[in-house]
Amino acid sequence: MNPRRYRRRVLAEINVVPYIDVSLVLLVIFMVTAPLLYQGVKVNLPQANAEPIPPQQDEPLIVGLDRDGNYYLNIGENPKAALTAMSMLTKVAAVMRQRPKTQVLIRGDKQVAYGKIVVMMAQLQQAGVARVGLMTHPPMER
Incomplete structure (x- = not known):
C-alpha cells in the first residue's frame, strides 16, 4: 500500500459538516440573546463585606x-x-x-x-x- 494514498483516504474521511452546523447554531443563539442582555438595568450588586465608596468632591x-x-x-x-x-x-x-x-x-x-x-x-x-x-x-x- 502506498503511504500517500493512505493519507489521502484518511483526510477524505474527516467530515467537518457537523462542526460547521454546530458553529452556525451557536452563532444564531448568540445573535438572538445578545440584544436581550443589553436591555436590563445595569447595577453592581453589593456584597456583604463591600468596601466603602471612595469620597468624591461632589456630594452623591x-x-x-x-x-x-x-x-x-x-x-x-x-x-x-x-x-x-x-x-x-x-x-x-x-x-x-x-x-x-x-x-x-x-x-x-x-x-x-x-x-x-x-x-x-x-x-x-x-x-x-x-x-x-x-x-x-x-x-x-x-
Missing part, C-alpha cells in the same frame, strides 16, 4: 424609597419631604444635566419589593443616570 445624589412607596432626595429645601416619582425624576434629570458625573445611590427600605427598586433604576436610567449604586449597612458583628 441619594434617592430614597420607603416601604409605603414614597420617594426622597437628599437635595432641595426639605430632604425629608416625600416626592412623587415624576418630580423625583425631574429633579434627578436636572442635576444630571448640570453635573453629569454625579454619583447616584439608591437607599431603599429592606421591606420594599425588589421589583420596585428595579423599576426605579430603569426610570433613573431614562433620566440620564449612567451608573446607579445601592446603599447598604455593613453586617453586624456577633
Whole structure:
C-alpha cells in the first residue's frame, strides 16, 4: 500500500459538516440573546463585606424609597419631604444635566419589593443616570 494514498483516504474521511452546523447554531443563539442582555438595568450588586465608596468632591445624589412607596432626595429645601416619582425624576434629570458625573445611590427600605427598586433604576436610567449604586449597612458583628 502506498503511504500517500493512505493519507489521502484518511483526510477524505474527516467530515467537518457537523462542526460547521454546530458553529452556525451557536452563532444564531448568540445573535438572538445578545440584544436581550443589553436591555436590563445595569447595577453592581453589593456584597456583604463591600468596601466603602471612595469620597468624591461632589456630594452623591441619594434617592430614597420607603416601604409605603414614597420617594426622597437628599437635595432641595426639605430632604425629608416625600416626592412623587415624576418630580423625583425631574429633579434627578436636572442635576444630571448640570453635573453629569454625579454619583447616584439608591437607599431603599429592606421591606420594599425588589421589583420596585428595579423599576426605579430603569426610570433613573431614562433620566440620564449612567451608573446607579445601592446603599447598604455593613453586617453586624456577633
